Amino acid sequence: MGCGxxxxxxxxxxxxxxxxxxxxxxxxxxxxVKLVLLGDSGVGKSCIVLRxxxxxFDPTSKVTVGASFLSQTIALQDSTTVKFExxxxxxxxxxxxxxxxxxxxxxxxVVVYDITSPExxxxxxxxxxxxxxxxxxxxxxxxxxxxADLHEKREVAVQDGxxxxxxxxxFFIETSAKTADNINELFEEIAKxxxxxxxx
Amino acid sequence: MSEITSPSPxxxxxxxxxxxxxDPDPPIQLQLPPLSIHDDPLPPPTSHxxxxxxDEDDASISWRKRKKHFFVLSHSxxxxxSRYGDEHKLAGFSATLQAIISFVENGGDRVKLVRAGxxxxxxxxxxxxxxxxxxxxxxxxxxxxxxxxxxxxxxxxILTKSINxxxxxxxxxDMTPLLGGTDTVFSSLIHSFNWNPxxxxxxxxxxxxxxxxxxxxxxxxxxxxxxxxxFAILMxxxxxxxxxxxxxxxxxxxxxxxxxxxxxxxxxxxxSESFSPVCLPRYNPLAFLYAYIHYFDDDTYLMLLTxxxxxxxxxxxxxxxxxxxxxxxxxxxxVQRSLLDGGMRVEDLPPLPSRSGSSxxxxxxxxxxxxxxRSREPSSGTGGAAGLWHxxxxxxxxxxxxxxxxxxxxxxxxxxxxxxxxxQKLFSSMHDKGxxxxxxxxxxxxxxAMLCWVxxxxxxYTAFDPLADKALAIKTCNxxxxxxxxxxxxxxxxxxxxxxx
Numbered sequence: 001m002g003c004g005x006x007x008x009x010x011x012x013x014x015x016x017x018x019x020x021x022x023x024x025x026x027x028x029x030x031x032x033v034k035l036v037l038l039g040d041s042g043v044g045k046s047c048i049v050l051r052x053x054x055x056x057f058d059p060t061s062k063v064t065v066g067a068s069f070l071s072q073t074i075a076l077q078d079s080t081t082v083k084f085e086x087x088x089x090x091x092x093x094x095x096x097x098x099x100x101x102x103x104x105x106x107x108x109x110v111v112v113y114d115i116t117s118p119e120x121x122x123x124x125x126x127x128x129x130x131x132x133x134x135x136x137x138x139x140x141x142x143x144x145x146x147x148a149d150l151h152e153k154r155e156v157a158v159q160d161g162x163x164x165x166x167x168x169x170x171f172f173i174e175t176s177a178k179t180a181d182n183i184n185e186l187f188e189e190i191a192k193x194x195x196x197x198x199x200x
Numbered sequence: 201m202s203e204i205t206s207p208s209p210x211x212x213x214x215x216x217x218x219x220x221x222x223d224p225d226p227p228i229q230l231q232l233p234p235l236s237i238h239d240d241p242l243p244p245p246t247s248h249x250x251x252x253x254x255d256e257d258d259a260s261i262s263w264r265k266r267k268k269h270f271f272v273l274s275h276s277x278x279x280x281x282s283r284y285g286d287e288h289k290l291a292g293f294s295a296t297l298q299a300i301i302s303f304v305e306n307g308g309d310r311v312k313l314v315r316a317g318x319x320x321x322x323x324x325x326x327x328x329x330x331x332x333x334x335x336x337x338x339x340x341x342x343x344x345x346x347x348x349x350x351x352x353x354x355x356x357x358i359l360t361k362s363i364n365x366x367x368x369x370x371x372x373x374d375m376t377p378l379l380g381g382t383d384t385v386f387s388s389l390i391h392s393f394n395w396n397p398x399x400x401x402x403x404x405x406x407x408x409x410x411x412x413x414x415x416x417x418x419x420x421x422x423x424x425x426x427x428x429x430x431f432a433i434l435m436x437x438x439x440x441x442x443x444x445x446x447x448x449x450x451x452x453x454x455x456x457x458x459x460x461x462x463x464x465x466x467x468x469x470x471x472s473e474s475f476s477p478v479c480l481p482r483y484n485p486l487a488f489l490y491a492y493i494h495y496f497d498d499d500t501y502l503m504l505l506t507x508x509x510x511x512x513x514x515x516x517x518x519x520x521x522x523x524x525x526x527x528x529x530x531x532x533x534x535v536q537r538s539l540l541d542g543g544m545r546v547e548d549l550p551p552l553p554s555r556s557g558s559s560x561x562x563x564x565x566x567x568x569x570x571x572x573x574r575s576r577e578p579s580s581g582t583g584g585a586a587g588l589w590h591x592x593x594x595x596x597x598x599x600x601x602x603x604x605x606x607x608x609x610x611x612x613x614x615x616x617x618x619x620x621x622x623x624q625k626l627f628s629s630m631h632d633k634g635x636x637x638x639x640x641x642x643x644x645x646x647x648x649a650m651l652c653w654v655x656x657x658x659x660x661y662t663a664f665d666p667l668a669d670k671a672l673a674i675k676t677c678n679x680x681x682x683x684x685x686x687x688x689x690x691x692x693x694x695x696x697x698x699x700x701x
Contacts, residue, residue: 041380046468062467063381066476066491069512088472092380094359098477101509 028197032083035190036103038131039112040123041091044146047177048112049088052187057178064090067102074187082191084108099127100134108140108190113161115145115174116153121160128168140193141170144186149176257289269334270351270390273298274367280329280375281351283390287376297332301325313341324348328367329355329375339621340628346400347393350458353481354389357458358382361485388465389458394617396438396457400624401659403594403601404453407439408543411689413534417442418693420525424504424518430489431505432518434526435460436535441500442693452482453599459491463503469493473519475512478505494519496526500535544604544691546584546591549679583609585679586672587665589648590619593684594659595692602684602691610663618647623661626652630659642670651677658684 037045046064050056053072067090073083087102089095103109109131113124124143131139143165145156158174165172171189175182256263263285271290272281277298279287287294301323304311314321317336322344324331331348355363359378366373393399406414421432421444431451433443438460445451459478463469469476477488492504492515502522504515526532583589589610594601610619630641630652641652649664651673660681664673688694 046471050471062471063384064468065381065462065466066474066478068468068472068474069516070472090381090468090476092378094378094380095477098509 029080030083031080031191031194031196032085033107033194034087034105035084035108035110036087036089036106037110037112038089038099038103038127039091039144040114040117040120043091043112043114043117043120044177045091045112046088048110048144048146048175048183048186049086051177051180051183053086055180057180059178063092064088066090066095072187074184074191076188076191080191082194084187099130103131103135105136106139107136107194108142109135110142110144110186110190111170112144112146113156114147115156115161116147116150118155121145121156125164128164128170132168138195140190140195141168142186142190143168143170143172145172145174146177148174148181149179253284254286256285258285258293260285267335268337269332270348270386271297271330271332271334272351272355273330273332274373274375275302275328275330276372278372278374278376280355281379281386283387297323298330301330312345320344322348324352326352327361327364328371329363337621340625342628342631343400343624347390350389350393350399350454351386353454353458354385354461355379356481356485357462357479358385360479360488361481384465384467385462389461392457392461395620397592397601397603397620397623398438398453398457400627401592401594401601402453403599404456405439405601405603406691406693407436407441407535408538408541408687408691409441409534413529413531414442414690414693416529417526417531418444418695420522424522427514427518428508428511429504429506429515429518431503432522433459433503433505434500434522435503436500436539438464440693441531441535450483451480455480455482459503463491463493463501469501470495470498473516475515477509480505492516492519496523496532497536499539500532542605544602544683544687545607546588546604547607549584549588549676550683550686551679583607583665584676586676587649587668588673588676588680589663589665591660591662591677591680592623593680594661596657596659598692598694600692619663622648622650622663626650626661627659630654642673649673653677 037049039045041063042061046062046068047057049068049070050058053070068088069086070088071083071085073081075081087106089099089102109127111124111127111131113120128141128143131141143161145158145161161172161174164170171193173182173186173189175186177183253262258264266284268283270281270283271279271294273279273294275298277291277295279290279294281287282290300314301311305325310325311323313323318338319334319336320341322333322335322341324345329352331352333344333348335344359375363375363378366375398404417434421434421442424432425444425446429446430449431443431445433451433456434441440456443451443456459480462478468474473492473494476491476493478491479485479488483489487507489505489507490509490511492506492512493501495501502519504518506515590604590606592601592603606616610616626641626643639654641650643650644666647666649666649668649670651660651662651664651670653660658681660677662673662677662680664676684691
């Protein structure tokens with residue numbers, strides 16, 4: 001797939017702060033996690049992130065190039081805070097070979113598909129397999145069916161999503177970045193499922 | 201600085217059908233019956249169109265009426281990109297173009313240009329990737345071929361030259377999915393062929409800025425480069441504020457052009473900080489670099505390029521550091537001020553004996569808020585001295601150019617495009633390997649009197665009122681050169697430039 005990339009860096013610790021690389025939280029009350037969004041192009045990954053981080057929705061489609069980096073902190077009911085450092089990756093085929101760059105060391109992967117597109121659901125399954133093979137073993141996986149507001153155009157049954165997620169030990173939710181439906185719930189649920197550094 | 205002493209002999213007007221490359225073999229000129237494409241005006245330019253008219257194909261009358269088509273196809277004839285219309289519907293047309301190319305290649309030759317009526321069909325073969333332009337814009341062959349080179353370069357920016365391997369494995373390889381979502385990148389590049397002199401001058405241009413502000417930006421970029429970054433580039437729209445490269449790393453102006461086009465035409469970079477693989481064709485066409493991109497405001501953005509795919513957090517820290525310094529030293533507000541003030545205006549051209557006085561155009565020691573280019577005569581609406589309408593000055597040594605702001609009477613997009621085309625033609629005739637290289641050229645037509653002057657150090661292209669007096673025009677050119685020299689601290693990036701020369 002795609003084309004070659006230049007040789008990967010030899011030593012990732014040579015410079016730069018090294019504490020941001022991994023999803024490991026610093027203390028039990030204030031977690032910082034690296035989260036990556038994966039999925040076919042046009043399923044709404046960027047829209048989900050922008051809805052979550054900025055509360056905005058822009059219906060004009062803007063293709064993501066490479067990956068965008070955003071962060072957002074949420075407070076949970078048990079007074080812990082979770083800071084998500086989010087990699088919103090491009091869905092185009094040419095970037096598929098580069099995905100490890102972004103999911104390496106991620107504590108959470110959110111795999112997104114569009115409920116009106118069976119192709120995007122197959123693509124999501126491809127990403128899940130890829131993450132199971134190459135992602136970190138403790139990674140928290142979420143499967144997200146986006147564009148839930150377009151139910152009259154639905155082509156992927158809710159049950160299909162539920163079944164696939166269950167089989168693969170994933171958390172499943174349907175969202176609409178457009179209406180904001182279930183967006184915060186998605187990230188709150190992820191936060192709850194994160195392994196805590198010390199048992200609370 | 202030398203002066204133009206005598207008007208040079210005029211060149212024959214450039215209506216020759218010269219189409220020669222600097223290759224020894226003569227170009228093939230097939231005489232085909234004119235294509236049934238009509239010479240209709242372009243649709244009004246849209247600022248950043250994505251794929252325009254995607255529903256057209258080669259059977260549509262509107263498609264056939266387009267003045268300038270660009271096609272990218274594979275050596276097996278598969279469409280890769282078309283400026284107009286849906287690539288997939290153009291499979292038959294692509295196959296025809298491929299057939300023409302391979303027919304000539306089979307004869308041990310290469311097709312470069314086909315003239316058909318008032319249309320030119322220009323071909324460029326880059327390994328397994330073929331590029332074709334079909335145009336009735338009367339641009340010189342060299343210009344059109346240069347544009348195809350840039351389009352190819354843009355493909356490499358996105359995919360690297362290792363795309364060729366995909367064709368080695370499978371000659372029928374379909375490349376279109378790999379270019380998914382990049383229509384705006386190509387349409388914006390093609391649009392820039394109509395307005396951006398960098399596309400034919402092979403030079404870049406700087407935002408006018410006080411020397412101190414540019415130095416301050418350069419110092420902090422240098423710090424960042426010293427920490428292991430390959431290139432640190434601070435830009436305002438299409439203009440350079442400052443740029444610094446690691447030792448021995450050279451950035452070609454065309455690479456900068458293509459990189460900037462890639463960034464500026466991609467909306468997602470404005471949303472948040474980004475990290476993207478990107479290839480600089482002249483630096484290393486085979487490998488990706490990794491670009492950290494961040495917009496400080498709507499116009500000003502930073503690009504940090506590295507070979508290390510894991511450098512994001514380091515680059516992010518660098519950016520935070522740079523931002524702090526730029527804010528503290530007011531560089532970002534000076535940039536905004538410069539945008540408001542604009543650049544050099546022909547109305548403000550100072551009189552020639554300008555060495556002595558500390559008149560406003562000189563390297564102004566006054567407060568940095570003064571624009572150095574204004575002597576504040578309200579625009580009379582007739583351009584500058586001796587009917588000077590516009591100029592472009594390119595410093596050969598610096599690989600940089602400066603062009604005057606457009607002002608009356610060249611103030612509509614249509615007029616600007618016409619002037620731009622005239623410059624392109626002038627540039628191409630000055631650099632024609634068959635006739636040139638030329639030192640000076642004066643030509644007059646119903647639209648402009650144009651004077652071009654090329655020395656070892658610079659190239660000056662000027663456009664005057666068509667009725668302008670030739671001797672006065674020559675004098676005015678000297679004034680322009682003096683003016684540029686007087687303000688060079690503010691319009692050029694001087695000193696440690698990472699560009700090769």
